[in-house]
Amino acid sequence: MKHVIPSVAALAALITAASAADLPRRALPPAPIPLPVFTWTGIYFGINAGYISSTRDRVNTAGSYRGSNGAQTGSYTSTFTQHRNGFTGGGKVGYNHQFTPGSGFVVGAEADMGYTDLRRTSRFDFVGANTYRQSGDFLGTVRGRVGYAVDRTLFYGTGGFAYAGDTYRAAVSQTAAGPAYFGSRARLDTGYAVGGGVEYALPTESVLNVFHASAVTVKGEALYYDLGSRTIPVLPVRGGASIFATRFQNEGVLGRVGVNYKFGSY
Template identity: 30%
Template sequence: MMGKFIIAPALFLSGISGVQAADVVVQEPVPKYNWSGLYVGAEAGYAWGKSTYDEPDFSTAYNMYYDPKGGFGGIYFGYNWQFENNLVLGGEADFYGGDIKGRSDYYIDHVPIGVGEVWGDAKLRWAGSVRARLGYAVDRFLPYVAGGVAFGQLKFGHMDTSANWEDGWDRSETHTGWTIGGGLEYAFTENLIGRLEYRYTDFGKRTIPLDYEKDLPTTHVSLKTNDVRLGIAYKF
């Protein structure tokens, strides 16, 4: 009789344990996001910069300070390689254009002359870059830095309407320089990746020889820009 009282609770407890064991669900670990692969994207942003025009052939300083700014849009594409230590290396190229432009008075010895009558303007018609990227993957987040070669075409000119007649000229020159920046990417899905990026670009200084047909002096033109951009890409 005593044996029955001992066996019954044991069976009851055993049954409870069996039910609890059956309720335990073994969950597979969620794999981390892998950043390796080819991607193509579209971007939009806002840029502001410094662009200086000067005529070094003369002892007197003749200058304009265009300082273009404005919005732009473009495309980018690249490839990432993710390593076991979560480092991500990549290469990327981009191309963009927009309404990045500015206007300047004409300065002699750093004093503006003919304000409203003698002036110049400039516009960054298009630009692009080829960059290397280095990032550290935190699952679906990827903070990164990037840098490389930059190039762009700047159209600039000068206009004089002070004598009741218009006398002006403009030129387009392609600049080559360098760019550096950084940003943060986030993988919304396995294929859709968004980004926020800041970039500084020095397009360099172009020396443009004397143009005898237009009676223009040798000029130096430089351009440096800062920009903030948003992008969305598809990873294959």
């Protein structure tokens, strides 16, 4: 009997251990998949459209009337305002680098070029009609950008080089037979542009993502540009010694909205 009891106890222990081994194990929960953190780093291209308006609008003309012997017989000066405004639209390409994904500082560079509807002809009478025309056909910039991103929202300042294609024209003392004095010049004006804006990244599956980019962003910005002033000679058309010069100014502001397609990291 003394040998039976230990044997029964050992058998019971074995049965208990075997039953425990057959019990289903409680599996550990799967490790969570980390969500991707948005970054503004990458190249992008896009389109924009908006409104542009000149801010310094004075046109100044000065000169002297001279007789056939070259002696001055009189002088002439005039100043008037020729305000220009209209539509602007074009495209851009750029690159951003964000130092810390999620929220953090962003630096980049952007080049853009757009059509500008800055055409204005003014006329007033003074010993015949004086007609002045200033026409801006396009405006482009090459700028740096510095900003701070709060996840998908980027606030930035920008500044750099600006250029534009402009045509200047002046016709002084114009009659039915034509102007007595005329000058015209088409040129590429250069200067600078500064401004700022805000940009927001839409979800990747946005309906605007027709190019399957890593992100689609929408932006609004305002720029001030200064291309200086230009003086053109206004010379006699039908002979004579009189000579004039007209100075035009080329500064303005523009506000525009745009859509960008970013390629690179999420």
